[in-house]
Amino acid sequence: MTTNKETKNNSLDDLNRQEALIRRCTLDDLDAVIKVNEKELPEDYPYFFYKSILDNYPEPFLIAQNNVGMIIGYIMWRVEKTPSLDTLRYLTKAHLVSIAVTQEYRKRGVAKALLSNSMLAIKKYKIQEYVLEVRVSNISAIKLYEQFKFKVINIKKKYYRDGENAYYMTLNSK
Ligand SMILES: CC(C)(COP(=O)(O)OP(=O)(O)OC[C@H]1O[C@@H](n2cnc3c(N)ncnc32)[C@H](O)[C@@H]1OP(=O)(O)O)[C@@H](O)C(=O)NCCC(=O)NCCS
Numbered sequence: 646m647t648t649n650k651e652t653k654n655n656s657l658d659d660l661n662r663q664e665a666l667i668r669r670c671t672l673d674d675l676d677a678v679i680k681v682n683e684k685e686l687p688e689d690y691p692y693f694f695y696k697s698i699l700d701n702y703p704e705p706f707l708i709a710q711n712n713v714g715m716i717i718g719y720i721m722w723r724v725e726k727t728p729s730l731d732t733l734r735y736l737t738k739a740h741l742v743s744i745a746v747t748q749e750y751r752k753r754g755v756a757k758a759l760l761s762n763s764m765l766a767i768k769k770y771k772i773q774e775y776v777l778e779v780r781v782s783n784i785s786a787i788k789l790y791e792q793f794k795f796k797v798i799n800i801k802k803k804y805y806r807d808g809e810n811a812y813y814m815t816l817n818s819k
Pocket residue numbers: 685686743744745746747750751752753754755756757758778779780783784785786788789790792
């Protein structure tokens with residue numbers, strides 16, 4: 646099993662022991678990524694949405710593969726410029742679009758590896774802040790983000806189509 650510079654961190658050591666790999670997503674992977682999304686998350690997106698994220702922000706769009714090449718997880722981000730509340734400048738934000746790991750591969754550090762590697766990769770866009778929304782009921786995802794020092798700064802009421810609220814979590818990029 647190969648590894649590369651992008652993938653060196655603690656959780657990857659665990660992953661490599663289990664013969665899994667984190668790498669950049671390619672166009673050929675998109676159908677499998679969409680399948681993981683449809684299986685693991687209620688929020689679905691059309692193909693062109695994934696394609697536009699891949700075209701525009703390929704570096705932090707990562708997938709996790711098992712030892713037979715099956716895609717078992719993915720993460721994708723977009724970059725946004727928004728006016729800062731306390732200065733006249735624009736802030737460049739990395740916005741987490743989606744992350745999921747298939748049930749069978751959970752609790753093995755796959756999401757941690759996806760998140761840490763993609764957060765490094767997206768720094769090339771000179772981002773000042775990482776931001777994300779998460780369902781208030783999604784304890785495993787909230788705990789994951791808290792491990793990375795994300796903090797809840799706001800609740801977005803009825804953010805999801807089914808009416809559930811979202812926590813808006815942010816983290817300054819150092
Ligand atoms: C959230 C999700 C991506 C985590 O994936 P994972 O590969 O199992 O996560 P990891 O094994 O890397 O765990 C990292 C940390 O997340 C937290 N975590 C993960 N699963 C958890 C669970 N079932 N209960 C509590 N905390 C959990 C823990 O803090 C864990 O760290 P630890 O192992 O040191 O305790 C996965 O559960 C998933 O795909 N869920 C469905 C999709 C989803 O909800 N995506 C997030 C949308 S905002």
